[in-house]
Amino acid sequence: MSTKPRIVVLGAGYAGMMTTKKLMKNLSPEEAEIILVNKHNYHYQTTWLHEVAAGTINQNQARIMISDIISPNRVRLIYDTVVEIVKDENRIVLENSELTYDYLVISLGYETNTFGIEGMQEHAFFIENFESCQLIREHMEYQFAKYKNDPDADESSLTILVGGGGFTGIEFVGELVEKVPKLCRKYDIDRGKAKIINVEASPTILPGFDKNLVAYARKSLQERGAEIREGARIKKCTEEGFFVGDDNELIKAGTIVWTGGVTGNSILGKSGFELTKGKVTVNSDLRAPGYENIFILGDCAWVMNKVENRPYPPTAQAAMQHASTCGNNIKALLNQEPLEDFVFSDKGTVASLGVTDGMGTIFSGTKLFGKTAAAMKKVVDDRYLFLLGGPKLFLKKGKVRPF
Amino acid sequence: MSTKPRIVVLGAGYAGMMTTKKLMKNLSPEEAEIILVNKHNYHYQTTWLHEVAAGTINQNQARIMISDIISPNRVRLIYDTVVEIVKDENRIVLENSELTYDYLVISLGYETNTFGIEGMQEHAFFIENFESCQLIREHMEYQFAKYKNDPDADESSLTILVGGGGFTGIEFVGELVEKVPKLCRKYDIDRGKAKIINVEASPTILPGFDKNLVAYARKSLQERGAEIREGARIKKCTEEGFFVGDDNELIKAGTIVWTGGVTGNSILGKSGFELTKGKVTVNSDLRAPGYENIFILGDCAWVMNKVENRPYPPTAQAAMQHASTCGNNIKALLNQEPLEDFVFSDKGTVASLGVTDGMGTIFSGTKLFGKTAAAMKKVVDDRYLFLLGGPKLFLKKGKVRPF
Numbered sequence: 030m031s032t033k034p035r036i037v038v039l040g041a042g043y044a045g046m047m048t049t050k051k052l053m054k055n056l057s058p059e060e061a062e063i064i065l066v067n068k069h070n071y072h073y074q075t076t077w078l079h080e081v082a083a084g085t086i087n088q089n090q091a092r093i094m095i096s097d098i099i100s101p102n103r104v105r106l107i108y109d110t111v112v113e114i115v116k117d118e119n120r121i122v123l124e125n126s127e128l129t130y131d132y133l134v135i136s137l138g139y140e141t142n143t144f145g146i147e148g149m150q151e152h153a154f155f156i157e158n159f160e161s162c163q164l165i166r167e168h169m170e171y172q173f174a175k176y177k178n179d180p181d182a183d184e185s186s187l188t189i190l191v192g193g194g195g196f197t198g199i200e201f202v203g204e205l206v207e208k209v210p211k212l213c214r215k216y217d218i219d220r221g222k223a224k225i226i227n228v229e230a231s232p233t234i235l236p237g238f239d240k241n242l243v244a245y246a247r248k249s250l251q252e253r254g255a256e257i258r259e260g261a262r263i264k265k266c267t268e269e270g271f272f273v274g275d276d277n278e279l280i281k282a283g284t285i286v287w288t289g290g291v292t293g294n295s296i297l298g299k300s301g302f303e304l305t306k307g308k309v310t311v312n313s314d315l316r317a318p319g320y321e322n323i324f325i326l327g328d329c330a331w332v333m334n335k336v337e338n339r340p341y342p343p344t345a346q347a348a349m350q351h352a353s354t355c356g357n358n359i360k361a362l363l364n365q366e367p368l369e370d371f372v373f374s375d376k377g378t379v380a381s382l383g384v385t386d387g388m389g390t391i392f393s394g395t396k397l398f399g400k401t402a403a404a405m406k407k408v409v410d411d412r413y414l415f416l417l418g419g420p421k422l423f424l425k426k427g428k429v430r431p432f
Numbered sequence: 433m434s435t436k437p438r439i440v441v442l443g444a445g446y447a448g449m450m451t452t453k454k455l456m457k458n459l460s461p462e463e464a465e466i467i468l469v470n471k472h473n474y475h476y477q478t479t480w481l482h483e484v485a486a487g488t489i490n491q492n493q494a495r496i497m498i499s500d501i502i503s504p505n506r507v508r509l510i511y512d513t514v515v516e517i518v519k520d521e522n523r524i525v526l527e528n529s530e531l532t533y534d535y536l537v538i539s540l541g542y543e544t545n546t547f548g549i550e551g552m553q554e555h556a557f558f559i560e561n562f563e564s565c566q567l568i569r570e571h572m573e574y575q576f577a578k579y580k581n582d583p584d585a586d587e588s589s590l591t592i593l594v595g596g597g598g599f600t601g602i603e604f605v606g607e608l609v610e611k612v613p614k615l616c617r618k619y620d621i622d623r624g625k626a627k628i629i630n631v632e633a634s635p636t637i638l639p640g641f642d643k644n645l646v647a648y649a650r651k652s653l654q655e656r657g658a659e660i661r662e663g664a665r666i667k668k669c670t671e672e673g674f675f676v677g678d679d680n681e682l683i684k685a686g687t688i689v690w691t692g693g694v695t696g697n698s699i700l701g702k703s704g705f706e707l708t709k710g711k712v713t714v715n716s717d718l719r720a721p722g723y724e725n726i727f728i729l730g731d732c733a734w735v736m737n738k739v740e741n742r743p744y745p746p747t748a749q750a751a752m753q754h755a756s757t758c759g760n761n762i763k764a765l766l767n768q769e770p771l772e773d774f775v776f777s778d779k780g781t782v783a784s785l786g787v788t789d790g791m792g793t794i795f796s797g798t799k800l801f802g803k804t805a806a807a808m809k810k811v812v813d814d815r816y817l818f819l820l821g822g823p824k825l826f827l828k829k830g831k832v833r834p835f
Contacts, residue, residue, distance in 0.1 A: 160619075
């Protein structure tokens with residue numbers, strides 16, 4: 030009988046994958062049993078989902094078989110869906126089995142938050158996971174194919190309406206301005222008939238970003254045919270489109286995508302964790318308050334920036350740094366050593382605006398625009414692949430090929 | 433003022449394209465003005481439409497810009513839709529203009545015939561033209577994408593139901609048995625969940641074909657996962673699927689395609705031609721009875737096989753031979769020489785069953801099976817490209833590349 034402590038990691042996103050990697054490195058096989066639970070047998074690049082949704086990337090470049098990265102001989106891989114975490118019994122209920130744990134890492138990612146906007150849940154698509162993005166891509170293309178076969182078709186069926194002008198919404202629009210002209214050519218449709226409209230409630234898109242960067246992004250997207258509607262609050266979403274602003278203007282569209290908000294996985298609430306806006310505010314060592322053996326990482330966690338007294342933004346960058354701290358802290362717990370506090374090291378943020386354009390900041394605020402930013406974004410994407418799977422994965426799925 | 437006789441060719445399918453080419457060769461620019469009218473600026477390979485519909489070919493391989501083949505300096509190209517032929521005034525009404533002619537060639541192709549089966553027109557897709565086949569491809573893929581996003585989805589939404597086991601239906605099923613496994617991999621769906629069902633009312637599929645060839649095709653498709661329902665009459669088509677047989681069994685499907693019948697273009701009837709099963713029975717010189725200056729070719733014409741006292745089957749091969757006779761006869765009319773009778777030279781028929789399988793007969797009844805037949809089918813396809821556009825087109829769009 031094994032008496033090794035059992036560590037269970039829930040979710041194979043950025044945080045879950047990197048935590049598992051870190052644990053494999055920090056611990057010998059004799060020190061602990063590691064189990065990784067994930068709904069699918071693949072890990073996908075959440076930060077590339079806007080490209081899958083637009084259909085501007087080969088979808089398989091954006092996903093990786095988990096067993097290609099994490100050896101099933103070293104880590105037990107369970108492909109199943111989490112139903113509930115019974116935290117006071119150290120037990121997890123999966124759809125097809127149950128599991129107990131000594132240490133638990135919850136890295137189950139985000140779900141879309143519609144902020145209760147009427148009809149959004151029913152009528153909009155979400156950039157939420159690999160499958161939901163495949164559906165957006167196919168739905169869009171289906172609208173173009175249908176338009177050409179229906180003599181009475183309304184041009185608005187070609188319109189793609191993107192709710193939310195945050196990071197994901199704008200990166201998605203950046204892909205659409207490249208994809209839509211291609212769809213128009215494929216289906217012999219005048220480019221002028223297919224509109225791309227972004228709707229943001231705040232006075233500007235990309236709230237929180239530097240003004241010059243925002244202006245650059247806005248201009249770049251507008252010049253390539255996107256319509257940017259700022260200060261436009263969505264009142265209601267119907268099958269037809271959005272109703273916006275005080276005069277309830279209807280913007281009609283054949284494809285409606287909501288990118289305006291995310292929250293932590295709903296398993297957290299179902300399992301009785303105390304939530305703040307759908308996430309758990311963790312201790313500075315990333316553990317759930319009141320639980321010595323439960324870590325919560327990535328988009329499920331609020332990690333406070335104590336200097337500015339607000340949580341760090343939920344990014345892949347942060348999730349990967351959480352993983353590193355968590356991996357060290359689990360080792361410390363096993364060795365009965367003191368735990369370390371999470372310290373966020375901001376490496377900057379770069380947004381893509383299609384394949385050849387982008388903008389952002391790196392290091393301590395150096396601004397990047399255009400091709401340089403687009404190239405840097407690809408370097409960021411590739412760096413992650415390298416960290417995750419070494420040179421082999423980088424060569425297989427990377428965006429910048431060295432040869 | 434030009435006093436040259438004007439020849440108008442309606443439709444740029446196999447018959448219209450080859451007639452125009454033949455006229456360009458037979459006549460000097462001084463002898464006649466040639467006008468080609470077509471709905472789109474491209475010609476498409478009708479015999480490749482099943483591949484466009486299944487998504488097993490790059491769609492642009494299956495279409496050719498008309499102006500790449502026929503010089504607009506030599507032939508006036510009008511991209512418009514025919515509304516009516518006012519044949520007693522030698523006049524054609526188009527959607528956006530009108531035209532008069534001295535000689536007219538009607539090669540407007542086929543439309544789908546549902547034989548009045550209830551609901552078929554409303555609920556089934558047709559392998560009818562380039563755009564309708566793009567829609568089939570996108571609809572199918574959309575079903576797979578939707579299935580993965582709907583926890584309550586019915587497996588039958590993945591079923592592709594093909595009504596009609598004739599040449600087109602069977603060639604389409606041949607593509608589906610290769611496409612569906614790819615869709616299943618793309619969307620992580622068990623291959624067993626996605627059914628391909630072909631329904632044919634006759635006692636066997638491919639009525640009129642040699643028994644051994646039919647048996648070969650049936651076995652090939654069944655072994656690759658298609659279900660072949662022979663002797664199954666479709667009573668009704670609804671949104672859900674087909675009701676078949678005397679016990680009104682419902683076969684449910686997410687994609688319903690009807691390939692069971694074609695008829696001539698409905699413009700023939702609207703223009704007052706006397707019809708037999710939707711087509712015009714032409715004289716042996718391919719002219720419309722009672723009209724000295726109107727030729728009717730391809731799928732719009734019944735051309736009688738006088739030996740067997742029944743019409744020749746409507747094939748691309750026949751259409752191209754019609755074109756040759758028609759081109760010669762127009763030259764004869766201009767020169768006041770006697771016209772020639774159409775004589776069909778049967779070069780055989782080969783059906784594809786996917787990329788690497790097929791069956792058929794060539795020359796005088798030599799049977800071909802498997803890879804040989806598949807290769808021969810590609811040679812047939814390439815031969816047409818060569819006839820149409822010479823080595824350049826063959827190299828650009830051909831299926832068998834010499835290097």
